[in-house]
Amino acid sequence: MARDNINDILVFLVIARERSFTRAASKLGMTQSALSHIMRGLEERLGVRLLSRTTRSVSPTEAGERLLQNVGPRLEEIEAEIAAISDLGDKPAGLVRITAVDNVIDNVLWPRLATIMPQYPDLHLEMSSDYRMVDIAAERYDIGVRFGDQVEKDMVAVRLTPDMPTMIVGSPAYFAHRPVPASIQDLMKHNCIGLRLATSGGVYAWELGHEGRAIEFRPRGQLIFNTVYPQVNAALSGCGLAFLTEDLVGHHIRAGRLVSVMPDWCPPFPGLHAYYPSRRHSSRALALVIDAIRYKG
Incomplete structure (x- = not known):
């Protein structure tokens, strides 16, 4: 019975953190009906309701919150100790979970990690594309990747890239019938492509600057996306101006x-940085991944 409780509590912790049976089922690779069955059995054995369910949301009850806050961290400590023991083997092993935006996974992380994967068959990677500012401790990621100015001060940060040039870009077809902008006033007359921020829900203000003065320019135009690749494609199609980093558009500029x-x-x-909690157990697998992706200049 105790073993059943532990397994089912691990399921409860995922549901409580995700606040969704749908997301928890996807994360655990199980069906929602299976999760519901597990939760009913656990609540019956404990004699208390752990989750408050509505048609739109799931949240822990008072008892569930106590279980989440007090038991959850202890189970994580056990998992960390088991990982530390398994880390004493001949080769780095285990799962390393990383959150980053899609173009960073494609252009920075994967090219560096692809070279080490065949050498370490017991190393497993999970890379999740997310434009939110993710709480990596709460969502149980090992590594987050963001620009240096977005990393919390209590995190260990490792530089992955130099500072990244930014560019306002448009296609030759777009400029065929429009003047090239030279000032913010000029820019306001153009069809500018926006990026919807996942965390705040607002549209990203272009972080421009001139003669030492920082300027936030709020783009106006026909198009708003929530990822960067469609912005590149829209600019290539002549549908507007986009504000992007050089790694995304430099090859298009060189090709005309x-x-x-x-x-x-x-x-x-600021350059991209990998970050993780300073209290995080530093496994050989984590150290291997960090060393593979760090900026070696």
Whole structure:
């Protein structure tokens, strides 16, 4: 019975953290009906309701919150100790979970990690594309990747790239019948492509600057996306101007498919950093991944 309780409590913890049977089922690789069956059995054995369910949400009850806050961290400590023991084997082993945005996974992380995977068959990676500012401790990621100015001060941060140049770009077809902008006033007359921020829900304000003065420019135009690749495609199609990092559009500029404008108004972004909690058990698997992706200049 005790073993059943532990397994079912692990399921409860995922549901409580995700606050959704749908997301928990996807994360655990189980059906929602199976999760509901497990929760009913656990609540019956404990004699108390752990989750409050409505048609739109799931949240822990008072008893569930106590279980989440007091038992959850202890089970995580047990998992960390088991990982530490398994880490004493001949080769790094275990799962390393990483959260980053899609283009960073494609262009920075995967090219560096692909080279080490065949050498370490017991190393497993899970990389999740997410534009939110993820609480990696709460969502049980081992590594987060964001620009340096977005990393919390209590995290260990490892640089992955130099500072990243930014560019305002449009296609030659777009400029065929429009003047090239040279100022913010000019830019306001153009069809600018927006990015919807996942965390706040607002549209990202372009972080421009000129002669030492920082300027937030709020783009206006026909198109708003919530990821960067469609912005690139829209600019290539002549549908507007986009504000993007050089790694996304530099090859298009060199090929003549896009034109960079107002370069003096585009300060670089701080370099990408991998970060993780300082209290995190530093396994050989984690150390291996960090070493593979770090910036070696």
